[in-house]
Amino acid sequence: MVTNYPQRLTAAAGLANGQTAAAVLNRMVSRLGQVMCGFRGHDSVLHFEGKRVMMRCTSCGHDSPGWEVTGRAPRQRFAGDADRHALAPQRFTLRKTA
Numbered sequence: 836m837v838t839n840y841p842q843r844l845t846a847a848a849g850l851a852n853g854q855t856a857a858a859v860l861n862r863m864v865s866r867l868g869q870v871m872c873g874f875r876g877h878d879s880v881l882h883f884e885g886k887r888v889m890m891r892c893t894s895c896g897h898d899s900p901g902w903e904v905t906g907r908a909p910r911q912r913f914a915g916d917a918d919r920h921a922l923a924p925q926r927f928t929l930r931k932t933a
Contacts, residue, residue: 868895 872878877892879899889901 865895869897871895872897 872892872895877890877897878894879890879892882889882891882898882901886904887901888904890899891897
């Protein structure tokens, strides 16, 4: 998927590049969450972002490609009969039982 966000394409060498131990631990926990999602599947929920709708995993943050909500709404093709679709009150008949 093409995004406008800059992405790092290579893995860092570790603490030699100035990373702290907390950053390395954070990456390890995030990778562990991704591995767990690989075993049992993602916990996907519907996520809205601007004019875009997607499924996002609550555990690891994985996003589905999703779809954009732009353009016109569907148009009505037939007017229909309002009397036919009106709700009518239901009639109950009381019966005596022993």
